[in-house]
Amino acid sequence: MKQLVKKFRPWVALAVVAVAALAITTEAQAGKGCCEPKPTVTKCYTVQSPECCNLCTTVSVCLPACCADEEPCVSSRPTLFGYGQVKLTWSCGKTVVVRFTKHGPRVL
Numbered sequence: 001m002k003q004l005v006k007k008f009r010p011w012v013a014l015a016v017v018a019v020a021a022l023a024i025t026t027e028a029q030a031g032k033g034c035c036e037p038k039p040t041v042t043k044c045y046t047v048q049s050p051e052c053c054n055l056c057t058t059v060s061v062c063l064p065a066c067c068a069d070e071e072p073c074v075s076s077r078p079t080l081f082g083y084g085q086v087k088l089t090w091s092c093g094k095t096v097v098v099r100f101t102k103h104g105p106r107v108l
Contacts, residue, residue, distance in 0.1 A: 041068035049100040050076035050084035057105040059088075059098055067092035 042062050049055040072088040079085050083100035097108040 039065045041065050043068060045072070045088065047086045047088070047098045047105075049105075050086065051078050052083045052100070055083055055100055055105075057098065057100075059096060059107055061088070061094070061096055063090065063094055064092050067094065072096075 040062050041064075042060055045059050045061060047057055047059055067090045070091060072090050074086065074088055076084060076086045079099065082102060085100070086098045088096045088098075099106045099108060
C-alpha cells in the first residue's frame with residue numbers, strides 16, 4: 001500500500017497545482033472589463049462541441065470595433081474530461097475559450 005501511495009503522490013500534487021492554476025486564470029479573466037479599447041461591439045456566436053454533434057451553446061463576446069467585422073479563427077480539440085474545447089481568436093488579440101463539460105459549457 002505504501003508503494004502505491006508513493007507512486008501516485010506526484011500525480012496528485014500535479015493535479016492539485018493544475019486545478020489551482022485553472023482557478024486563478026479563470027478568476028483573473030473574469031475580473032477583466034468588457035473590452036479595454038473603445039468603442040466596443042457585442043456579438044453572439046454559436047459554438048458546437050467538437051466531440052458531441054448536438055451540444056451547442058451561444059457565446060456573447062465583446063469585441064473592439066476594429067475587429068468586430070471579421071470572423072474569428074476557430075480551433076477545436078477533444079479534451080480528456082468533458083466534451084471538448086473550442087477556441088475563438090481574433091486578429092486584435094481577443095481570445096475566447098469555450099469548454100464543454102458534463103455539467104454544461106463554460107466560457108473562459
